[in-house]
Amino acid sequence: MRLRWVLLPLVLVLGCSQVTSQVNGYMIETGAALSGAALSGADLVGAALSGADLRGADLVDANLSDATLRDANLSDANLSDANLTGAKLRRAKLVGANLTGANLTGADLVHANLVDANLTGANLVDANLTGANLTGANLVDANLTGATMPDGTIHP
Numbered sequence: 519m520r521l522r523w524v525l526l527p528l529v530l531v532l533g534c535s536q537v538t539s540q541v542n543g544y545m546i547e548t549g550a551a552l553s554g555a556a557l558s559g560a561d562l563v564g565a566a567l568s569g570a571d572l573r574g575a576d577l578v579d580a581n582l583s584d585a586t587l588r589d590a591n592l593s594d595a596n597l598s599d600a601n602l603t604g605a606k607l608r609r610a611k612l613v614g615a616n617l618t619g620a621n622l623t624g625a626d627l628v629h630a631n632l633v634d635a636n637l638t639g640a641n642l643v644d645a646n647l648t649g650a651n652l653t654g655a656n657l658v659d660a661n662l663t664g665a666t667m668p669d670g671t672i673h674p
Contacts, residue, residue: 662673
């Protein structure tokens with residue numbers, strides 16, 4: 519496997535061989551290894567990050583609206599106050615992730631693994647959680663208006 523180095527502000531990224539997304543002039547590759555990356559406040563609107571390893575990443579207040587994070591590993595990542603409006607998180611692994619105050623309006627979380635995730639005060643209006651695993655997740659003060667729940671019912 520050929521490794522490609524990509525520099526982000528304060529972050530060194532190792533990824534696979536095919537560049538699939540350009541974010542603020544930086545190339546990010548499918549399956550990029552961003553474990554533990556410091557991306558607080560980053561503008562990642564529409565980023566293609568399918569399969570990315572973002573375990574333990576600091577994404578506080580990051581803008582990931584309309585980003586594609588299918589099959590990404592965001593376990594133990596800090597996404598507090600992040601903007602994930604319309605994000606595609608299908609089958610994403612968010613085990614133990616901190617999503618306190620995150621905006622997930624209209625997000626696709628079909629079959630996402632949210633075990634032990636902290637969604638306190640998160641905005642999940644019109645989010646699709648069909649088949650998602652919410653075991654142990656904290657949903658205190660989360661707004662679930664119009665959200666499709668794991669069993670397919672629509673939250674009032």
